[in-house]
Amino acid sequence: MSNISDKNITYLGTGRRKTSIARVRLVPGSGKLIINGLPGEIYLQFSPNYLRISCSPLSILGLSKEYDIHVKAEGGGLTGQADAIRLGLARALCTINPENRVTLKSEGLLSRDARNKERKKYGLRKARKAPQYSKR
Template identity: 80%
Template sequence: MNILTKNSKIIYSGTGRRKTSVARVKLVPGSGKLIINGLPGESYLQFSPNYLRVSCSPLQILGLNKEYDIYANTKGGGLTGQANAIRLGLARALCRMNPENRITLKAEGFLTRDARIKERKKYGLRKARKAPQYSKR
């Protein structure tokens, strides 16, 4: 969805999910800032170079990392799930911006939603698959 702001900048948005994390990402023309839940991305992701690289990788693949600011609103899960959710939301926003980006992002695997989630606990078991200790007598 494209939204016009007060100063007539076009905003591109996308939603990403991973495990129990949800990220709503907005892409605004700017200087390459990453803002997550109102905090700088580096401090929110605990200065982890891996999380920063993962969440900004769609822009780096397309060579647009200094042209757009990323505003992400995340909730649920941990930092790994949130970083991957931001990556998916950012890739979807880039596809809305220019449909030709889809070819490159699809080949890199950035548009695939990772469907692995926690398995539910079953009755009679301690966790999803862990059974109580067997006692013969």
């Protein structure tokens, strides 16, 4: 999805993981990552792992310095949000150029991780943890 004017072209992508949702906007620029109005390094607590995960689609395609990434992330923790950003970024890159899809799909960046927390059942302490059994 792109706007009509040449210098304000934005590409959109939505990523989800566990309870995290990330709405990613790609704007032509110098490679800045901005999450919820903060620089990406500060928001992701200077964790090199989270930064690498969230920007991996750009580095695989060699477009690290081509686009600014504006993200609105909500829900979950930092790991879920970093994975949601990665999926949203990969989907946005597919709208830029459909040929990117082949590369990103082979790297496994376009598949949604469907694992969620299992609900707690009655009579149990957690989803599967039962109270201690006493024989006598």
